[in-house]
Amino acid sequence: MISVKNLHKSFKKLEVLHDVSLDINDGEVVAIIGPSGSGKSTLLRCINLLEIPTAGHIFVDGVDVTDRKTDIMEIRQKVGMVFQHFNLFPHMTVLRNMTYALTTVKKMDQKEADEKCRKLLERVGLSDKENNYPATLSGGQKQRVAIARTLAMDPKVILFDEPTSALDPEMVKEVLNVIKDLAGTGITMALVTHEMGFAREVADRICFLDEGRLVEDAPPEIFFSTPKSNRAKEFLDKVL
Amino acid sequence: MTLEFGMMVKYMPYFFRALGVTLKLTAASLLLGILIAIPLSLIKLSKYKGIRAIGTFYTSIFRGVPLLVQVFVVYFGLPQIVGITFTSFQAGCLTFALNSAAYISESLRGGIMAVDLGQREAAMSLGVPYGKMMKDIIFPQAIKSVMPSLINEFIRLMKNTTLISTVGLVDVLRASQMVVSDTYRAFEPYITAAAFYYVLVMVISLLGKQLERWVNKSDQR
Numbered sequence: 001m002i003s004v005k006n007l008h009k010s011f012k013k014l015e016v017l018h019d020v021s022l023d024i025n026d027g028e029v030v031a032i033i034g035p036s037g038s039g040k041s042t043l044l045r046c047i048n049l050l051e052i053p054t055a056g057h058i059f060v061d062g063v064d065v066t067d068r069k070t071d072i073m074e075i076r077q078k079v080g081m082v083f084q085h086f087n088l089f090p091h092m093t094v095l096r097n098m099t100y101a102l103t104t105v106k107k108m109d110q111k112e113a114d115e116k117c118r119k120l121l122e123r124v125g126l127s128d129k130e131n132n133y134p135a136t137l138s139g140g141q142k143q144r145v146a147i148a149r150t151l152a153m154d155p156k157v158i159l160f161d162e163p164t165s166a167l168d169p170e171m172v173k174e175v176l177n178v179i180k181d182l183a184g185t186g187i188t189m190a191l192v193t194h195e196m197g198f199a200r201e202v203a204d205r206i207c208f209l210d211e212g213r214l215v216e217d218a219p220p221e222i223f224f225s226t227p228k229s230n231r232a233k234e235f236l237d238k239v240l
Numbered sequence: 241m242t243l244e245f246g247m248m249v250k251y252m253p254y255f256f257r258a259l260g261v262t263l264k265l266t267a268a269s270l271l272l273g274i275l276i277a278i279p280l281s282l283i284k285l286s287k288y289k290g291i292r293a294i295g296t297f298y299t300s301i302f303r304g305v306p307l308l309v310q311v312f313v314v315y316f317g318l319p320q321i322v323g324i325t326f327t328s329f330q331a332g333c334l335t336f337a338l339n340s341a342a343y344i345s346e347s348l349r350g351g352i353m354a355v356d357l358g359q360r361e362a363a364m365s366l367g368v369p370y371g372k373m374m375k376d377i378i379f380p381q382a383i384k385s386v387m388p389s390l391i392n393e394f395i396r397l398m399k400n401t402t403l404i405s406t407v408g409l410v411d412v413l414r415a416s417q418m419v420v421s422d423t424y425r426a427f428e429p430y431i432t433a434a435a436f437y438y439v440l441v442m443v444i445s446l447l448g449k450q451l452e453r454w455v456n457k458s459d460q461r
Contacts, residue, residue, distance in 0.1 A: 085358050
């Protein structure tokens with residue numbers, strides 16, 4: 001589904017990603033973990049070209065997104081993203097937040113879009129909030145709307161960029177539950193997270209990044225019990 | 241020394257007609273100015289240095305040359321070059337619009353930059369193309385922070401339209417001048433003009449406050 005080949009990314013002189021190669025198969029859930037500043041978010045943001053890679057290739061569904069001829073907008077409709085700070089549109093109601101891209105990008109009929117999004121709202125447990133503005137929602141509710149908004153576009157992959165890092169502790173669970181449900185539906189997911197327990201529970205594979213390098217790529221039971229590298233051991237000692 | 245405001249009464253219809261001209265000129269210039277300012281602000285936010293430079297140069301011209309000189313260049317100078325004669329209203333409208341665009345685009349640029357970058361990223365990640373993103377996501381949010389300076393520009397522009405009296409358009413100022421030459425009294429006509437402008441500015445600021453409240457609506461719920 002996603003294939004990252006020899007990816008490099010530098011901001012001015014600072015190299016953030018160094019020769020990262022990674023494959024994410026159809027239906028797989030991959031958790032990307034590592035210390036802050038290790039390049040996790042940058043790796044994720046390169047996949048839907050919110051950051052332009054300095055070198056290397058990224059294939060989504062067989063299409064090279066780093067190729068200048070590739071229609072980025074088309075790729076982005078296939079690759080959904082959920083942000084740390086939700087990024088809901090504050091001037092639109094919850095329902096409009098979700099239907100906006102459907103009606104303007106996918107040219108779906110407004111009624112049809114409304115219906116579709118109401119079902120998704122029900123799925124994330126927020127049916128009663130469709131006419132609310134984002135400002136009136138709690139952090140956890142906002143993030144659930146943001147996930148539903150991403151789902152509305154029927155993406156093949158969803159990228160989660162620290163989806164619970166900006167939440168109050170008591171709201172983390174409600175968001176993780178929604179993500180866990182999704183993981184069970186067979187959608188492909190890449191998840192940058194600091195929730196180690198959660199990564200262990202839902203991920204098929206753990207990718208450990210350190211100083212811009214992909215240091216380990218292993219199933220969770222192996223990564224958490226017998227990490228190969230010293231860096232991963234040190235990191236796990238600190239966070240577990 | 242006695243003041244005779246009573247004699248102004250018979251000139252009132254004349255003043256009100258002139259007020260219509262001032263209002264029309266202000267509204268037309270502001271509208272046209274905003275229309276020019278929108279692409280201009282996007283030019284100023286371009287990724288490319290060369291394109292940004294065009295925007296900066298534009299603003300520096302209209303900020304750096306006195307407005308009256310701009311009016312003269314357009315009204316007297318342009319016809320010689322392009323061969324079309326402008327009416328004083330057209331010349332005023334064009335000059336004030338181009339001038340306002342320089343100022344409005346500056347605050348619009350600031351307003352767009354003040355919108356959280358995450359908004360842009362969210363729109364991009366949903367596959368929303370640039371034009372629609374700007375129109376539906378970024379501008380509606382930018383307008384909130386731009387509103388106060390837009391109202392200021394409205395007021396500044398309205399007062400600046402008095403410059404058009406120098407090329408013969410009968411606006412409120414020019415009307416009062418004509419009353420002066422008719423009556424050989426200066427204080428009453430000019431004070432009347434001043435009152436007209438003052439009341440107009442007050443009305444604009446009042447409406448502006450309402451407008452600001454209206455655009456901020458979604459935050460308060």
